[in-house]
Amino acid sequence: MNQLLNSRLMSAVLIVAGVIFVFLLNSVVVINPGQAGVLSILGKAQDGPLLEGLHWKPPFIAAVDIYDVTVQKFEVPAKSATKDLQDITASFAINFRLDPLAVVEVRRTQGTLENIVTKIIAPQTQEAFKIAAARRTAEEAITKRDELKDDFDTALSDRLAKYNIIVLDTSVVNLDFSNEFSKAVEDKQIAEQRAQRAVYVAQEAAQQAQAEINRAQGKAEAQRLLAETLKAAGGQLVLQKEAIEAWREGGAQVPEVLVINGEGGTPPFFLNLAPSQSK
Known part of the structure; x- marks a missing residue:
């Protein structure tokens, strides 16, 4: 009889311990470095982000969405036209991160990080590139590439700041023009090389002509001295x-x-x- 009671008591203790363990397991959440969490109770996002550390949450009725707030890299293609109406395509590598203090707003407006990339960063990159490209000609886009990138960075940072996205750095992976413009640039470079060659040939001819003049002047001087000698x-x-x-x-x-x-x-x-x- 005592053994039966002890067995039932032990079972009850184990059940209670299991319930407490499950309760505790669903009552805490650990946010690791480089992460930020958004607490939702019954599907409603609560104010205030969960930063790194241990946090309590209501069990069974609450969930926590974890966001990676470390640096993310995403490559975005873009297409635009220059001031002189030349088609230009580019590819940008964008390093960005989410503002950890604004992840609640991100959760409410954009949802997941994938949505942020496809619905925010990609189209805003396209618009920022249009702004930067339209300020200069195709030739200036090549010769003043750093200025093009600076204009692009400024426009993109201003646009993404509204969505709590911090742009850390961008780089131009590729920059291409239409076949017609590329051919025109190549022809211009060939013409410039030929012009430089012509200048070199002209300078060489001028130097040779000057040498002939110097030799003729020297010969004339020698003849003059000889004539003076003969008169003496x-x-x-x-x-x-x-x-x-x-x-x-x-x-x-x-x-x-x-x-x-x-x-x-x-x-x-x-x-x-x-x-x-x-x-």
């Missing part, structure tokens, strides 16, 4: 010496005796050029 006393002797050296070096038929008549009272000049004969 003994000039004819210089000519005679040069003529003899030319005959000797040129290999032409050299006369045995060279007679150069004097002028202006200068006595004639006799020179025996015949090779000496050994006896």
Whole structure:
């Protein structure tokens, strides 16, 4: 009899302990670092987010939605037109996170993180890119890419702030234009390269022409100095010496005796050029 009572008592204790355990298990929730929770009682979101730590909740009638508030990365395609009506497509990598103090509002208005990405971030990225692209031409979008990104960042941050989404950073993964514009850019680059080549050739020709001028001026100066030398006393002797050296070096038929008549009272000049004969 006592054993039966003890057995029933033990069973009751175990049942009560199990109920208490289940009750406690459904009465607490642990929010880990990098998370924020929203408490809902009977389906109604309660004010005040649940931040990291241990929190109590009504058992069985309450639920907690957990949101990841760490940095999220999402790649978004976008398409727009520039100020000069050139089609431009881009792909942006967006780093963002939810404001942990505003997750209750996020829960009430957007629901899940997937809804935030597809219904908020994607369309707002498209609109922000339209604003940034429309402020500059296609060529400026290439040459001033940093300014394009700055305008995009500003527009996107302003738009997403209304939804309690904090933009941390963006990067342009890809930036493409129409085939016609890409061909025009390529043709322009080729034309610029050819123009640069033409400038180089012109400069080289000018340098060569200047060198010819310098050589001609040097030759003219040499001739002028020679003329002045010939006018001076003994000039004819210089000519005679040069003529003899030319005959000797040129290999032409050299006369045995060279007679150069004097002028202006200068006595004639006799020179025996015949090779000496050994006896």
